Amino acid sequence: MKRLLLNQAFRAKRGGRRAYTQAILIALLSTSALFGQTAETNPVPSGEPAVSGYIDLGYRWQTGVFGSLPTYRSIVDLGSGPKLLGADFTILNSGLPPGIRFFDRMNVRLTDIGDEPYETYHLDISKSKLYNFTGDYRNIAYYNNLPAFADPLFGSGLILDEQAMDIHKRLGDFRLDLFPNHTFMPYVEYDHASDYGNGIATFVANADEYPVRNLTRDADENYRAGVRMELPRWHFRLEQGGATFKDDEQLNAGGGPVNYGNFFSPILGQTLDLTSLSEAYAIRGHSVYTDGSFSANPFSWADIYGTFLYSQPVSNVGFAGLDSGNQVLLSQILFYTGEANFITAAAKAPHTSANLGAEIRPFRRVRLLPSWFTDRMHTSGSNAGLDTLQPAGCTPPQACPVISPPVSIASLLSSSLVANSNEAGMRIFIDVTNKLTIHGGFKYVWGNASDVVLPVAGLAGFETGRIRRAVGMAGLAWHPLQNAWFTIDVEEGTSGSTYFRTSLYDYQKASVRGRYRLAKDLTISASGLVLNNQNPTPGVNYSFLAHTESASLQYVPGGGKIWDFEGSYTRSALYSNIFFLDPEYLVPEQSKYRDNSHTATALLNLNMKGWLGYKTRLTVGGTAYFSNGSNPTTFYQPLARMSITLHKGLAWNTEWRYYGFDEAFYVFQGFRAQMVTTGVRITR
Amino acid sequence: MTRYACAALLTLLLTSIHVAAQDAAPKTAKPAPATTPATYVGSEVCGTCHEDIAKAFARSPHEAVEKGESKHGFKGQACESCHGPGSNHVMSLAAVDIRNPGKMAAAETDKTCLSCHRNQPTTSGRLESSHAHNDVACTSCHSVHAHGPNGLVSRKAPDINAQCESCHVEVKAAFAQPFRHRVPENAMTCVDCHNPHGSFKPGLMRMASANEPGCLKCHVDKRGPFAFEHAPVAEEGCESCHVAHGSENAKMLTRQEVRLVCLECHANLPVSTAPVNGVVPPAFHDMTSPRFRNCTICHQKIHGSHIDRNLLR
Numbered sequence: 001m002k003r004l005l006l007n008q009a010f011r012a013k014r015g016g017r018r019a020y021t022q023a024i025l026i027a028l029l030s031t032s033a034l035f036g037q038t039a040e041t042n043p044v045p046s047g048e049p050a051v052s053g054y055i056d057l058g059y060r061w062q063t064g065v066f067g068s069l070p071t072y073r074s075i076v077d078l079g080s081g082p083k084l085l086g087a088d089f090t091i092l093n094s095g096l097p098p099g100i101r102f103f104d105r106m107n108v109r110l111t112d113i114g115d116e117p118y119e120t121y122h123l124d125i126s127k128s129k130l131y132n133f134t135g136d137y138r139n140i141a142y143y144n145n146l147p148a149f150a151d152p153l154f155g156s157g158l159i160l161d162e163q164a165m166d167i168h169k170r171l172g173d174f175r176l177d178l179f180p181n182h183t184f185m186p187y188v189e190y191d192h193a194s195d196y197g198n199g200i201a202t203f204v205a206n207a208d209e210y211p212v213r214n215l216t217r218d219a220d221e222n223y224r225a226g227v228r229m230e231l232p233r234w235h236f237r238l239e240q241g242g243a244t245f246k247d248d249e250q251l252n253a254g255g256g257p258v259n260y261g262n263f264f265s266p267i268l269g270q271t272l273d274l275t276s277l278s279e280a281y282a283i284r285g286h287s288v289y290t291d292g293s294f295s296a297n298p299f300s301w302a303d304i305y306g307t308f309l310y311s312q313p314v315s316n317v318g319f320a321g322l323d324s325g326n327q328v329l330l331s332q333i334l335f336y337t338g339e340a341n342f343i344t345a346a347a348k349a350p351h352t353s354a355n356l357g358a359e360i361r362p363f364r365r366v367r368l369l370p371s372w373f374t375d376r377m378h379t380s381g382s383n384a385g386l387d388t389l390q391p392a393g394c395t396p397p398q399a400c401p402v403i404s405p406p407v408s409i410a411s412l413l414s415s416s417l418v419a420n421s422n423e424a425g426m427r428i429f430i431d432v433t434n435k436l437t438i439h440g441g442f443k444y445v446w447g448n449a450s451d452v453v454l455p456v457a458g459l460a461g462f463e464t465g466r467i468r469r470a471v472g473m474a475g476l477a478w479h480p481l482q483n484a485w486f487t488i489d490v491e492e493g494t495s496g497s498t499y500f501r502t503s504l505y506d507y508q509k510a511s512v513r514g515r516y517r518l519a520k521d522l523t524i525s526a527s528g529l530v531l532n533n534q535n536p537t538p539g540v541n542y543s544f545l546a547h548t549e550s551a552s553l554q555y556v557p558g559g560g561k562i563w564d565f566e567g568s569y570t571r572s573a574l575y576s577n578i579f580f581l582d583p584e585y586l587v588p589e590q591s592k593y594r595d596n597s598h599t600a601t602a603l604l605n606l607n608m609k610g611w612l613g614y615k616t617r618l619t620v621g622g623t624a625y626f627s628n629g630s631n632p633t634t635f636y637q638p639l640a641r642m643s644i645t646l647h648k649g650l651a652w653n654t655e656w657r658y659y660g661f662d663e664a665f666y667v668f669q670g671f672r673a674q675m676v677t678t679g680v681r682i683t684r
Numbered sequence: 685m686t687r688y689a690c691a692a693l694l695t696l697l698l699t700s701i702h703v704a705a706q707d708a709a710p711k712t713a714k715p716a717p718a719t720t721p722a723t724y725v726g727s728e729v730c731g732t733c734h735e736d737i738a739k740a741f742a743r744s745p746h747e748a749v750e751k752g753e754s755k756h757g758f759k760g761q762a763c764e765s766c767h768g769p770g771s772n773h774v775m776s777l778a779a780v781d782i783r784n785p786g787k788m789a790a791a792e793t794d795k796t797c798l799s800c801h802r803n804q805p806t807t808s809g810r811l812e813s814s815h816a817h818n819d820v821a822c823t824s825c826h827s828v829h830a831h832g833p834n835g836l837v838s839r840k841a842p843d844i845n846a847q848c849e850s851c852h853v854e855v856k857a858a859f860a861q862p863f864r865h866r867v868p869e870n871a872m873t874c875v876d877c878h879n880p881h882g883s884f885k886p887g888l889m890r891m892a893s894a895n896e897p898g899c900l901k902c903h904v905d906k907r908g909p910f911a912f913e914h915a916p917v918a919e920e921g922c923e924s925c926h927v928a929h930g931s932e933n934a935k936m937l938t939r940q941e942v943r944l945v946c947l948e949c950h951a952n953l954p955v956s957t958a959p960v961n962g963v964v965p966p967a968f969h970d971m972t973s974p975r976f977r978n979c980t981i982c983h984q985k986i987h988g989s990h991i992d993r994n995l996l997r
Contacts (some may be wrong), residue, residue: 075862118871129753140871149934162981173903182755204982204996220904244892247905309895317990324796338716345990349909353895381911384813413993417913434789451915453993463962477819482787487818497918500949501960514867527854539955570857580844580951584970591944599857609899623860631940633932635862661862
């Protein structure tokens with residue numbers, strides 16, 4: 001009825017405006033009545049099925065890894081076997097009356113289930129005007145065992161692989177937003193993050209270090225609750241949270257062959273070794289934090305905003321270590337066969353951050369943005385330890401004529417790290433035309449830091465630093481056409497002092513970005529970024545230049561009914577030079593880092609209607625990365641994918657992937673692997 | 685820099701020529717805007733012509749405005765809540781007679797959206813965000829009318845990442861390097877670390893537990909506070925040593941050898957005019973020995989230690 005009347009309206013427009021107006025009025029009257037009926041009955045839109053979505057089941061064959069299996073597992077880590085590749089379902093609870101429904105809409109997403117390195121689970125449930133619940137859980141395998149990281153000379157036969165791990169990261173995030181009314185909207189949230197697994201770490205003794213088994217076991221639980229308040233012109237958010245943290249890392253050794261560590265030469269005729277080790281950390285931490293923010297539009301010509309954050313994490317630590325073997329304390333030339341080390345430590349780090357800013361519009365085309373930011377952190381810690389050594393009196397199984405008394409070394413240390421930084425600035429934006437905005441501004445950054453460990457020992461103990469930096473900014477945003485934009489940002493900073501030798505000092509930073517939809521089916525984009533940082537201070541002489549240029553193209557002729565293509569190319573280069581003195585011989589050396597890399601990605605999709613009698617979609621493409629410079633590397637990841645729609649709601653998917661990785665200086669870390677995955681997608 | 689300036693000028697010039705050529709093309713004369721004040725006509729009228737949009741809109745979260753569930757009113761007038769009163773447009777069918785936030789200047793578009801959405805958890809940093817500075821309007825990422833697989837905005841990892849990468853092509857390339865966060869595998873998304881609406885921190889970085897670095901949300905064993913902190917971690921963040929998007933160097937380090945990452949700061953070269961931290965190494969080691977070429981073999985608690993001031997355990 002409505003449609004008929006409104007169609008009449010448009011026919012009427014051609015005939016005469018009066019008839020058109022009449023039809024509009026009739027339509028309005030009838031639609032308002034109809035709309036009033038439907039609005040109250042069912043918040044879930046009709047026309048959608050109660051359950052919709054898909055499930056991907058499949059099997060992957062991995063042909064085997066040629067080359068370094070540890071490196072393959074550190075970078076790719078995909079294996080063979082049956083998999084639940086993905087599932088995505090939306091359930092609409094439209095069958096029950098709104099009053100007795102638990103939810104209106106539920107969405108469930110799963111990916112990569114079944115001994116996959118990246119399992120993800122996601123759940124969204126919502127009920128109109130009542131609540132919104134989001135749950136996210138990930139189980140990520142983190143395998144890292146790179147021979148060249150532990151030892152750049154691995155290729156020469158030395159094995160110092162002491163930084164490997166095979167752990168799982170489990171991350172959960174669950175949030176419930178409630179909507180009791182339009183003014184106060186409370187929410188609660190719980191986050192969980194944990195690591196569990198094994199690895200290899202180093203036990204560092206006084207004159208040697210030993211690779212030993214390492215158990216990683218830590219967890220962080222984070223709870224918070226807050227409320228969003230929306231008043232007509234003022235909006236607030238207040239949040240109070242708390243976190244607990246524990247880390248029960250352990251190191252163990254013993255029961256196997258004698259561990260001689262990394263130092264084989266005898267000291268005063270004696271070879272060092274580790275017979276047994278048991279070390280355990282018991283770290284317990286907690287934090288209470290507050291997060292408040294507001295944004296407001298107190299006047300038509302001004303917006304203001306501000307944030308205040310405060311946290312005070314605290315750690316309390318107990319550590320116990322027992323080891324035996326033949327060790328030496330070089331400072332006292334004391335050989336010992338056993339050590340018991342007990343340490344307690346504590347630290348707290350009150351941390352306050354705040355910002356305040358505004359957007360002021362004195363004229364229609366001018367916006368002023370003053371801003372201020374401060375961040376103040378002070379970590380203070382203490383550490384008390386007792387290290388007891390059992391001097392070597394004899395070598396078992398000989399009878400010991402004299403048992404030397406144990407030697408105890410007590411220590412009491414305290415530490416303080418202060419880091420304060422501030423920033424104040426002003427930007428001005430001028431809308432020259434509706435299509436062109438130019439902006440400029442200035443900010444000043446200042447701060448101070450100090451790092452103290454008392455009592456001072458050796459060369460380290462007390463350091464201070466400060467930062468003083470003035471930065472000018474300018475840029476433009478230009479939208480010459482509806483489907484084209486172009487931005488330029490330029491920043492130049494000059495510093496009086498910085499915290500570290502490699503910090504930003506006198507620098508220029510620029511970025512240029514553009515995107516243009518040349519035709520309905522063709523979009524191109526390009527970007528260029530450059531950072532030039534120079535610190536000519538005597539004793540530093542740091543020179544750094546990095547630039548990246550990218551271009552991409554997306555071509556979707558006819559809306560991609562037959563084929564479409566997207567590709568990109570990026571070139572980046574980095575030059576860094578800085579001098580240092582060799583720590584042993586104090587000979588000047590230069591750290592030169594060069595990187596000149598090229599990255600290309602391409603993806604071509606072909607839709608073949610009627611091929612083999614079935615609707616078929618072919619995808620070919622992949623990514624190629626190659627670089628030269630300080631660490632010449634190639635990494636290829638081509639793929640091909642075919643999806644055949646066998647029946648409505650049933651598709652057969654097959655994918656081939658290849659991974660090829662090479663490093664010119666670490667040939668032993670290269671690998672090749674390919675895999676084929678096939679399976680079905682069931683869609684409802 | 686000169687090369688960049690030339691490239692930018694050339695691009696501007698070429699684009700200007702192209703735009704000028706388009707502007708010079710004969711166009712039909714735009715109808716003059718109506719002079720009578722417009723009044724509200726209701727969404728049903730809008731849906732008569734814009735049928736596809738109306739259908740999609742009816743299944744989108746913004747339908748709540750249509751039903752009067754928004755505190756701002758506009759029951760039955762959801763379209764006009766953003767587009768303004770539409771009676772003149774209905775009469776003339778001319779685009780000039782209706783507000784179109786999708787075609788307005790980004791700041792104006794954002795103002796329309798923020799009239800309701802000011803208090804999203806992160807909006808307070810929006811004005812300072814690079815997206816706001818570069819006129820990336822809300823509608824650049826959010827489809828206000830749409831109800832499709834992505835709803836108003838991408839929610840699934842592959843879609844989120846693709847959306848960000850469509851502009852940040854160089855970041856997509858960084859993730860093609862061998863050592864990276866698991867973004868190409870869609871185990872992570874860009875918004876896990878970045879808040880596209882705005883943030884306290886540069887680079888739109890998220891934070892954890894109020895004002896702790898966002899990295900610590902996952903890397904919980906690095907969070908501390910430690911009795912013996914490694915100052916750069918606290919003062920300049922993880923990016924002092926790591927390239928977060930991706931690197932050709934193991935563990936996403938900034939240099940190919942660990943010792944160079946360390947020695948560039950611990951250079952043993954005193955700086956008298958403007959003191960900087962960490963220049964003196966705490967001990968002397970023979971770098972010709974493979975034992976000492978990877979500093980973190982021994983200084984394994986490089987992110988901070990509770991037990992040892994030299995970060996050995």
